[in-house]
Amino acid sequence: DAVSARLAGVEFEEVETWSGPPTPPPGPVATRRLTFVDAGAFVRSAPPWGLRGWRTYPELITHGVAFGVPHGPGFAALAWVFDQADPYAALGVYTAPRYRRLGLGRAAAAALVRHLVERRGKIPLWSSPTRNAPSRALAESLGFSPQATETLARWKPRIAED
Numbered sequence: 001d002a003v004s005a006r007l008a009g010v011e012f013e014e015v016e017t018w019s020g021p022p023t024p025p026p027g028p029v030a031t032r033r034l035t036f037v038d039a040g041a042f043v044r045s046a047p048p049w050g051l052r053g054w055r056t057y058p059e060l061i062t063h064g065v066a067f068g069v070p071h072g073p074g075f076a077a078l079a080w081v082f083d084q085a086d087p088y089a090a091l092g093v094y095t096a097p098r099y100r101r102l103g104l105g106r107a108a109a110a111a112l113v114r115h116l117v118e119r120r121g122k123i124p125l126w127s128s129p130t131r132n133a134p135s136r137a138l139a140e141s142l143g144f145s146p147q148a149t150e151t152l153a154r155w156k157p158r159i160a161e162d
């Protein structure tokens with residue numbers, strides 16, 4: 001309340017952080033690890049915020065890792081390391097709207113989690129606004145468990161005046 005009273009344009013949102021699961025078993029959906037040659041397909045398939053943690057696709061592939069469910073010239077679903085700090089790796093997961101509720105995002109996320117736990121020894125983290133029921137359900141289905149809830153303050157973008 002003190003921040004709201006003093007600063008105009010601030011919005012608050014509750015965000016949960018979930019900690020990594022035991023390694024999920026492989027499922028029936030084919031996934032594959034992305035490489036440098038997948039740059040165009042990743043950029044076309046990922047949401048606008050997809051590279052916010054890395055800034056460029058080569059940085060993601062050099063320092064992080066990504067998995068996808070291939071479809072045509074792109075991906076129906078993607079899971080990638082959004083950000084990391086030893087020993088943690090924060091996940092980003094995105095499924096194209098027309099392919100949601102088919103388990104494709106879960107398959108990509110499960111492949112990513114297996115890789116992070118088995119090959120890199122990382123602890124996967126999942127963050128989601130408390131109001132995002134599909135994201136929370138996906139985290140739970142993968143075996144993540146909620147660890148903390150925080151209130152984040154975000155300022156609305158200002159519109160430049162001429």
